[in-house]
Amino acid sequence: MVNPAARREAAGWLGTEFGVSQRRACRVLGLHLATCRYKAKATDAEGVRDRLRELAECRPRWGYRFLHDMLHREGFIINHKRVYRLYKLEGLVLRKKRRTRVSRVRRPMEMPTHLNERWSMDFMSDQLADDRRLRTFNVVDDFSREALALEPATSIPGSRHGSCRFLNGLPPSADTRSRLSWTMAPSSRDVPSMNG
Structure with a gap:
């Protein structure tokens, strides 16, 4: 009881x-x-269900709240929670929009054919026993898979990994005198402006 x-x-x-x-x-x-x-009020649940289905077919991107407002404007006095329950029972749940990706032709990545043709850099992070972060800056030659630089530190600012001073030589494209001097500069203040 x-x-x-x-x-x-x-x-x-x-x-x-x-x-x-x-x-x-x-x-x-x-x-x-x-x-x-208390006497339960008789509700026209079938009429509401039919109208809800019709509205959802006309407006498939509307959620149950918009449909509840439309039903209310049409004279159906019904609680939004009941509309949601009927909405779920009818299987009218909106599909979540997936993120659109830029469509482009995928090409296989070309493998380098000799040393210093392409380098890859990466940051790795780990946590020490005393809750401090240990970060490493890694530079790898893609042809030989040789680690050109491994710089461990608790903090790696941009000025530190921006210079190539600690690397094993420079790629052939950086042989000109101006690029070489810019690469070996101690800070990023000497970086030439792209705007002229």
Whole structure:
């Protein structure tokens, strides 16, 4: 006798069997009088379901909140939670939009044919026992898979990994005098401006 319908039925049985008033039967059962006297309002659930399905077919990108507003404007007095329940029962749940990617022709990556043709750089991070971060800056020659630089530190600022001073030589494209001097510069203040 947990749900209100069962308690309502028990209150009615007490009234007919023992001739007690409805108020007294509710007090004995621990049931509120308003709960006992409540009559459920008949709702046109099928009509709401049909109209909800029609609206969802017309507007497939609308969620249940927009559809609830439309039903409300059309005169259906219905709670948004009930609309959501019917929306789920009908299987009208919106698909989440996937992120659009730029479409391009995928080409296989060309493998380098000699030393210093292409370098790859990467940062790796790990945590020490005392909760400090240990970071490493790695530069690898893609042809020989030789590690040209491994710089471990707790902090790696841009000025540190921006210069190639600690690397094993320079690629052939950086042989000109101006590029060489810019590469070996101690700070990024000497970087030439791209705007002229």
